[in-house]
Amino acid sequence: MxxxxxxxxxxxxxxxxxxxxxxxxxxxxxxxxxxxxxxxxxxxxxxxxxxxxxxxxxxxxxxxxxxxxxxxxxxxxxxxxxxxxxxxxxxxxxxxxxxxxxxxxxxxxxxxxxxxxxxxxxxxxxxxxxxxxxxxxxxxxxxxxxxxxxxxxxxxxxxxxxxxxxxxxxxxxxxxxxxxxxxLASAAYRSDSASYAETHINHVLAYIGKNLSQELRETELAELAGQSVSAFSRYFRRHAGLTFVQYVNRLRINLACQLLMAGELSITDICYQVGFNNLSNFNRQFLLLKEMPPSRWRAYQQLNAASAKESPEAVHAS
Known part of the structure; x- marks a missing residue:
């Protein structure tokens, strides 16, 4: 039995x-x-x-x-x-x-x-x-x-x-x-992440990550996955939890935040470096995800960094 x-x-x-x-x-x-x-x-x-x-x-x-x-x-x-x-x-x-x-x-x-x-x-x-x-x-x-x-x-x-x-x-x-x-898994079980990464969706996600600053078209990604655009759109949303455009915008805004924290590039330069093709769309997407414009987000980060550099005397005086 x-x-x-x-x-x-x-x-x-x-x-x-x-x-x-x-x-x-x-x-x-x-x-x-x-x-x-x-x-x-x-x-x-x-x-x-x-x-x-x-x-x-x-x-x-x-x-x-x-x-x-x-x-x-x-x-x-x-x-x-x-x-x-x-x-x-x-x-x-x-x-x-x-x-x-x-x-x-x-x-x-x-x-x-x-x-x-x-x-x-x-x-x-x-x-x-x-x-x-x-x-x-x-x-x-x-x-x-x-x-x-x-x-x-x-x-x-x-x-x-x-x-x-x-x-x-x-x-x-x-x-x-x-x-x-x-x-839980048997002693003989071995996970094969290299093999998993070869699946269609993982190949697409890896491609997006490597080409974030370039123009990314859903039609081209659908072709890369070997699917029609409509099938790819449904497939992508089911696996990523977001539409293709939402997913790419979120990654680009996250990258923009890292560049804003570095404080070396202008907001316009960052806009184009992370893959947006116009400043108004960049500002709109940033506001949507971070609930503030990139200029204010950078200012808050600078305020945060400055507070860490205050001298003990300054802190005591306040």
Missing amino acids: HTTRGATARTEARSANIAQPDLELVAVPRDESFKVWSHGYPYRTVRWHFHPEYEIHLITSTTGKFFVGDHIGSFEPGNLVMTGSNLPHNWVSSVPQETRVDERCLVLQFDAEFATRAIAAFPELKRVEPLLDASRWGVLFTPKAGMAAEPIMREMLGAQGIRRITLFVALLDVLLQSTEQVK
Whole structure:
């Protein structure tokens, strides 16, 4: 009986891996070390996908099936899993069609460089290294750990400054204290991010990233993906969560913010350098995404930088 179940599980896992996972672009804010957020169901990231960042994923509502590498399991609220770099994963909730769930999970994502720097700065964090290594196959924690993690991750959603770091360390401590950890993917499973990157959507996203300052036409990208323009438009929105134009504009405005912070180029020069072909459209898109014009955004950043250079005497005098 157990042999039959094991064979069935392996067959299901192989079937789940027929489809190549999609790349999720994780945008960690420039002034933060990690990203914490929540989402409902259905949601654009609820698909078979991967990303270079580590992820700590806590289910807060619904039940269903989850997929990590070649593992398939059942989940319920309190399901707490950590996945490693480029390990494909997905959680699919069992809810009636057309049902919408406001919050399905809490998610924390951080990259390997941040983990390396943190361990180098604080030797006490070396205890985390075996957990990071085990996450290459995915790690499932106990429901008790899930209950302990929820208030920490929920507070993280609105925390700022040093409080975010203390909560992050507290969360790691919860994971380390959970002694009944279960590796999910089989020992033989190996994620192949190079192969995943060859899929149509990932090839398109990589092309956009490399050619952001150039003119990007949806017709040309559709041809690159081997699709009609209408099919590509639907395909792109389903995988990126935005229309092609919205996605490109968001990347260009994010790049513009980096150049504005550097303070070396004029706003007009930045406009053209990030790929906009006229200043009015650049200003309009910047205002739409940042809720202020680029000139004010730069002024606020300069004010922020200047405050850090104030002398102790000046601070005391104020």
